[in-house]
Structures are given as structure tokens and as C-alpha cells.
Amino acid sequence: MFKEIRVRFAPSPTGVLHIGGARTALYNWLFARHHGGKFILRMEDTDRNRSTEEAIGAIVSSLKWLGLDWDEGPEVGGAYGPYRQTERLSFYKEALKKLLEAKMAYRCYCSPEELEERRKAALRDGRSPGYDGRCKKFTEKEQKDYEKEGRKYAIRFACPKEGETVVSDIIRGDVVFQNSVLEDFILTRANGLPTYNFAAVVDDATMKITHIIRGIDHLSNTPKQILLYEALSLPLPVFAHLPMILGSDGKPLSKRHGATSVEEYKKNGYLSEAILNYLALLGWSYDEKTTMFSIEDLIEKFSLEKVSKNSAIFDNAKLQWMNGCYIRKLSVDKLTDLLIPIWVDAGFFAKSSDFGIERLKMIATLVQERIKCLTEVLELTDFFFKEEIEVAPKAADKVLKNPEALKVLEIAYEKLKTLGKFDVESVEAALRSIPAGLDIKPKFVFQPIRVAVTGKTVSPPLFETIEVLGKERTLTRLTAAIGIVK
Structure with missing residues (x-):
């Protein structure tokens, strides 16, 4: 049907990239890569009051971090640019001219205040609050009189009022809209800038977009856009409207459910591979059993036919679990590389050479099985980087006040002090001999030692931890703990 599949992700750069937008970008990207097509990035930046260069930079940065590279768009270029709507005004003027000449568009002189007053009156009277089409009836003389008064005008599309418009959707089947309920919507505002529906149609047509894959919230815009395609004699693309993403309470995902932007998840220690894997499952599934997919698997298996109509539930606990799975798959070198900036930002050291890369790898190995997010490493490992530690009061009361703790x-101090070789095997052999000698359970031996050397009741494996701490710091901390007990 199509020589080449061409899809686009077209965010409005008014803020950061959120989870819903990231999933839309991912589905478009997977569809393009699966079919050997093109993925285009376009910035819909005509909202000059809210669009910013910072937001464009943030969106670009998040897409790059996710690994969703684009074939055409900002920083890349392409044959169908420019890829920012504010640089494409000539395209909209040309399309607008065609519609006006064909009497399929007209000037609207109504001020925002007048429109709002009429809307309220219609609601009070039980009538439709949509635009009543009064400016469509103006004569040329009436138009000139308004313009002599200094009135600005928008351009509206003259929607047909008879018949119906059918949206053929890959995911939802045919969705029918009665044209009688569609108001004459604005194409260009009084400042000359295009509205979303008009600019999107012109851009998608001139960029030869074959498939429009976007959220279900855009479904109500689609009949208006189809009417524009037909009015401009443009070929229709294929539409696919993705299901909503809801929070665990069944309401649309928002900040009340926790982090919602890609940048937040990055800062909170999530891996891009885990985010992509999880986002792919928010509406799509390959089968009932498989949840872990590499990006190569997703490209091979993805299809719009397997996208559900039903809303997807965003489960933070499941995402954390999946992130932990990906962390455990990392090589120790890669994990260490990811943890170093987190440790540096926390002020544990200025550069890795200050602490020793091999020791950092040992620490990374100790926590790899225990963390679900990279940032959890801070609480688990802070004691490694301090010369002196404070024993948590609860830990001291619960563990160090036990009768056996002092002995x-x-x-432990005496046994470790005499060790010549201070490696994990020697440390473990020395400490494991204590329970039998005192005739007490191992946990009543190892817990006081753990609290003494880490300050916590929960830590990475004890013997390996002591090896990393080294003999001098371990003995110093045991001495300090003995002082607390006495």
C-alpha cells in the first residue's frame, strides 16, 4: 500500500517528556523500525506563550537517553523540513489560501469575550455551546466594516453539516462521527498562527506521513482532520489511537501517582532499557507470559494489531521490579560506571581514583542483587566512604545492648586483629568460629558486628563488606562500638 512507512512523534515543547508521550514515541519508533520505515521528530511549537527552547532541549535529551533515534527532525534535518512548526508558516498560508478560494473556510470576527458570553448563554438555554457559524453569513461589505473598526479575525473551517465522518482505526475499528455535531473550528488564530488540527494535517501531508499513531485523547480531533484532508484533496493516512495510561487508582496518570517524566525516572536511577521494556507493555503484549524484551525483540515482534483498546495501568512496583532485573543483568564494569556519578553527586568522593576503581567494583558487586533503582545504592553504601560512622540509635538499642554484644x-576485634591476610575467606573463617566458641546462634554474633562496622542492621554481605572496608577501618569501628556498649 505504501512505498515507505513514515511515522512521526510531534510533541508540543511546553515542558519535559512525560511517560505518555514517551510511550507514543516508542510505539511510532518500533513501528518504523519493524517495517524498515522512517521515524520523524517534529516540534509543534506554535504556542509561543508556552513553547521554550529549554523544553525542546529536554525532549531531545530524553529521547536520546531512551535510544529513540529519529531519521528526520531537529539536529538531523531531512528532505521534508523544516521540522519546527514556527518555521513552516508558508506551508499553512498556501493551504489556507486553497480553502478560502474554495469557500471551505471563512473569516471569523468574534472576539474571545463574545464567544465566551455566547457559550455560557447556550449552556443556560440547553443549546450546544459550539460556535454558531454567524460569521459565515457575513457579506463582503460587513467584513470590510468590521475591519475598519480594527477588528482582528481568525479563519474557520466550514464543516459540512450533513452525513458522517468515519475514522478507520487499526486498534479500534471504525469510529463514526456525525458531521452535524462538529463545529466550524478555527484554522488560524487572529495572530496568524495555525491551530493544532490545521497545522498537523498540513505537516503530516507535506511530510508524507503514512501512519498517525497517537493517544486516544486525540480521537475527537480526527474527524476534523479527515475533513481537512478531504477538503485539500490530500491522501488519508492510517490512524491508530493508543489506550490511555492510568494510575493504580484508575485515574489518568499524573503527578499524584509519583514521577511522571522520563527525566525524573532517569534521576531516580532507572535504566533506559527497563523504561522502554515497561512502556512497550503499557497497551501492547506479544503473549500472556513474556514480559522481558530486548529492544531487538521489540522491533521484531511489535505490531499495532496487538495493541489493546483497553486502558493500561501504570504500576510503579512492577517497573521497579523490572528495573532491578535489568540492573542484575549488567556487567560489574557497566554497573560501576553508572554508580560513580551517583556517588560523586552525593559527595562521597570527587573522582573514582580517590577511592579506587577496583574497590568501587567490589562495592557495586555487593549491592547488585539488592537494588531495584540505582539511587538506592546511596543508603546501602554510604558507610563505605566515611572515616567515622554514627550507629543508628535504634540499631544500638536493638542490637548492641544485648548481653552477648560486648563479648x-x-x-571479633581480637580475631580480625591477628589476621595477616585480610580477604573475604580469612574474615569469614575467623568470624564463623565465634558462635561455636560462645555457644550462641550465629545471628547474635553477626548482627552486632554488622551494626558496629556499618552503623546499620541491614547492609551488603558482612564478610565481603569487611574486606572492602579494610583492616584498619574495621578495627577502628569495632573499637568505637565496644565503647558504646561499655
């Missing part, structure tokens, strides 16, 4: 710590 355990003193024996």
Missing part, C-alpha cells in the same frame, strides 16, 4: 565485639 562478641571484643572477640
Whole structure:
């Protein structure tokens, strides 16, 4: 049907890239890559009051972090640019001229205040609050009289009022809209800038977009856009409207459900591979059992036919679990590389050489099985980087005040002090001999030692932790804990 599949992601750069937008970008990208087509990035920046260069930079940065590269768009260029709507005004003027000449568009002189007053009156009277089409009836003389008064005008599309418009949707089937309920919507505002529906149609047509894959919230715009395609004698693209993403309470995903932007998840220690895998499952599934997909798997298996009509529930706990799975798959070198900036930002050290890259790899290995997000490493490992630690009061009361604690710590000190080789095997052998000698359970031996050397009741594996800490710091901390107990 199409020589080449061409899809686009067209965010409005008024803020950061949110989860819903990221999923839309991913589905478009996967569809293009699966079919060997093109993925285009376009910035819909005609809202000059809210669109910013910072937002464009943030969206571009988030897409790059996710690995969703584009074939045409900002920083890349392409044969169908420019790729920012504010640089495409000539395209809209040309299309607008065609519609005006064909009497399919007309000037509207109604001020925003007048429109709002009429809308309220219609609601009070039980009538439709949509635009009543009064400016369509103006004569040329009436138009000139308004313009002599200094009135600005918008341009509206003259919607047909008979018949119906059918949206043929890959995901939802045919969705029928009665033309009688569609108001004459604005094409260009009084300042000359195009509205979303008009600019999107012109851009998608001139960029030869074959498939429009977007959120279900755009479905109500689609009949208006189809009418514009037909009025301009443009070929229709294929439409696919993705299901909503809801929070665990069944309401649209928002900040009340926690982090919602890609940048927040990045800062909170999530891996891009985990985010992509999880986003892919928010509406699409390959089968009932498989949840873990590499990006290569997703490209191979993705299809719009397997996207559900039903809303998807965003489950933070499941995303955390998946992120932990991806963390455990990392090589120790890669994990260490990812953790170093987190440690540096926390002020644990200025550069990796200050602490020693091999020791950092040892620490990374100790926490790899325990963390679901990279940032969890801070609480688990802070004691490694301090010369002196504070024993948490609760830990001291719960563990160090036990009757056996003093004797355990003193024996541990003596045994570790005499070690020549201070590696994990030697440390473990020395400490495992204590329970039998004192005739007490191992947990009543190892917990006081853990609290003494880490300040916590929960830590990475004890013997490996002591090896990383080294003999001098371990003995110093045991001495300090003995002082607390006495």
C-alpha cells in the first residue's frame, strides 16, 4: 500500500517528556523500525506563550537517553523540513489560501469575550455551546466594516453539516462521527498562527506521513482532520489511537501517582532499557507470559494489531521490579560506571581514583542483587566512604545492648586483629568460629558486628563488606562500638 512507512512523534515543547508521550514515541519508533520505515521528530511549537527552547532541549535529551533515534527532525534535518512548526508558516498560508478560494473556510470576527458570553448563554438555554457559524453569513461589505473598526479575525473551517465522518482505526475499528455535531473550528488564530488540527494535517501531508499513531485523547480531533484532508484533496493516512495510561487508582496518570517524566525516572536511577521494556507493555503484549524484551525483540515482534483498546495501568512496583532485573543483568564494569556519578553527586568522593576503581567494583558487586533503582545504592553504601560512622540509635538499642554484644565485639576485634591476610575467606573463617566458641546462634554474633562496622542492621554481605572496608577501618569501628556498649 505504501512505498515507505513514515511515522512521526510531534510533541508540543511546553515542558519535559512525560511517560505518555514517551510511550507514543516508542510505539511510532518500533513501528518504523519493524517495517524498515522512517521515524520523524517534529516540534509543534506554535504556542509561543508556552513553547521554550529549554523544553525542546529536554525532549531531545530524553529521547536520546531512551535510544529513540529519529531519521528526520531537529539536529538531523531531512528532505521534508523544516521540522519546527514556527518555521513552516508558508506551508499553512498556501493551504489556507486553497480553502478560502474554495469557500471551505471563512473569516471569523468574534472576539474571545463574545464567544465566551455566547457559550455560557447556550449552556443556560440547553443549546450546544459550539460556535454558531454567524460569521459565515457575513457579506463582503460587513467584513470590510468590521475591519475598519480594527477588528482582528481568525479563519474557520466550514464543516459540512450533513452525513458522517468515519475514522478507520487499526486498534479500534471504525469510529463514526456525525458531521452535524462538529463545529466550524478555527484554522488560524487572529495572530496568524495555525491551530493544532490545521497545522498537523498540513505537516503530516507535506511530510508524507503514512501512519498517525497517537493517544486516544486525540480521537475527537480526527474527524476534523479527515475533513481537512478531504477538503485539500490530500491522501488519508492510517490512524491508530493508543489506550490511555492510568494510575493504580484508575485515574489518568499524573503527578499524584509519583514521577511522571522520563527525566525524573532517569534521576531516580532507572535504566533506559527497563523504561522502554515497561512502556512497550503499557497497551501492547506479544503473549500472556513474556514480559522481558530486548529492544531487538521489540522491533521484531511489535505490531499495532496487538495493541489493546483497553486502558493500561501504570504500576510503579512492577517497573521497579523490572528495573532491578535489568540492573542484575549488567556487567560489574557497566554497573560501576553508572554508580560513580551517583556517588560523586552525593559527595562521597570527587573522582573514582580517590577511592579506587577496583574497590568501587567490589562495592557495586555487593549491592547488585539488592537494588531495584540505582539511587538506592546511596543508603546501602554510604558507610563505605566515611572515616567515622554514627550507629543508628535504634540499631544500638536493638542490637548492641544485648548481653552477648560486648563479648562478641571484643572477640571479633581480637580475631580480625591477628589476621595477616585480610580477604573475604580469612574474615569469614575467623568470624564463623565465634558462635561455636560462645555457644550462641550465629545471628547474635553477626548482627552486632554488622551494626558496629556499618552503623546499620541491614547492609551488603558482612564478610565481603569487611574486606572492602579494610583492616584498619574495621578495627577502628569495632573499637568505637565496644565503647558504646561499655
